[in-house]
Amino acid sequence: MKLLGYAPVFWTSLRGYNKENLSADAMAGVIVGIVALPLAIAFAIASGVSPEKGIITAVIAGFIISVFGGSKVQIGGPTGAFIVIVYGIIQDYGFNGLMIATIMAGLFLILLGFLKLGTIIKYIPYPIVVGFTAGIALTIFTTQVKDLFGLTVTNMPSDFLSKWVTYGQSLSSINWWSTAVGFLIIVIITNTKRFSKKIPGSLVAIVVMTLAAWILQQYCGVNSIETIGDRFTISNKLPELFLPTINFEIMKGLVAPALTIALLGAIESLLSATVADGVTGERHDSNSELIGQGLANMLVPLFGGIPATGAIARTMTNINNGGKSPLAGVVHAIVLLLIFLFMMPLAQYIPMSCLAGVLVVVAYNMSGWRTFTALLKTPKSDIVILLVTFLLTVVFDLTVAIQVGLLIACLLLMRRVAEITDVRLITDKINLNDDTDVLLDKKYLTIPDGVEVYEIYGPYFLGLGNRFEELMSTMGDKSKVRIIRMRKVPFIDSTGLHNLVPL
16 A cells, blocks of 8 residues: 555565564564663663663654564664764753654655655765764764763763863772773673674673672672662653644754754665665665654654664664564564563663663774775865764764765865866867757868857856856957857756856
């Protein structure tokens, strides 16, 4: 069944579905749900909200993206890419502002899907994507230094450079127990894959180190390791539906952040779906995927959730554990819901340095430093885009970085196209060999006196009028007739037409 060309793959994937598929999806869904648990909690806390909001997001968004999306194996939920923008919105507009921005972002995603613009994301320059992704990774790492080392900081500044100054001033307050827990978490996560790729390293690390911290507290008198329960009141109560308070002045200020959330969500979800296609041999529907992502982000905030998108790591975990259809994503959401209802109180014992260690690993994996350094060997224009986007993401914010990065990319593209466009003066004979509508049975046409013939090769648009004028000024005003041949012009814009009028 299609609505304006929209057809979620959930229903088509059930054709020919059998018990073997159900068994595989159920097993994959359980494993992905377990893997998603610590990540959902960590992303929520790093974004500036309570732990349960991360799990609620993973439950609702995971279900909606699986049922209404365009990929058979996509797993949705909160991701590290949103931490920076979500934290910034909450600081400036509060949680009500985040609700409005997320709903607006969901609407933008749905519009992109129905307008069949799912493929437009492919035209975002690669250096921009690498630049802001690396910038997000560095920002995430920076925000976790305090908890990783157990530093005592009274007033944490919001900007990047001031954070590091504050860390330097707080070195004397390092909690060595928290530091040990955080670094052991990193060691366990990075080494778990050596033994088994199916065992979720983050979950193993958190369980082991939470148990170790509890033993230290109960039997060794170590009470200085801060836990989630010390900072948050843990609740396993199902959230109630509530609507944001609408303020049109605030909405105006949230348009740019909402567009950033939508763009990030679209890029990450379609990238995840594309990677999944390469492994499974299937083909996702980009437009349906965007609509599913949009529906999730419009509904999640109404229950206190945060922005969500397709997650590459969880999607690959689903595939590696035998997930065949969107039912695996549904099972993953149900597993998380059951954990939330019956085991959420146990989360209060998790040390904050545990979550910091998990996010440090996430930041490292997200940074793509090998790709970043490889791009530093590319043409200077790409290096400029990469570094500007990276630095603006770190020093200012993601919204500014993407806007400026796209602007620079567009200007450089216009410059490149302008450089390959050529305007020539033909002084002797016109070559008619490539003309399809020649009236004369001749290969060349001699140019008579008093006639100037110019030929344009390539696109003719903004910025090329001056080149034409300079060429004609060298000829003086001695021609009675000017002929401009445009058979080699693939397109011309209104500015190009305007520049031709006075010629």
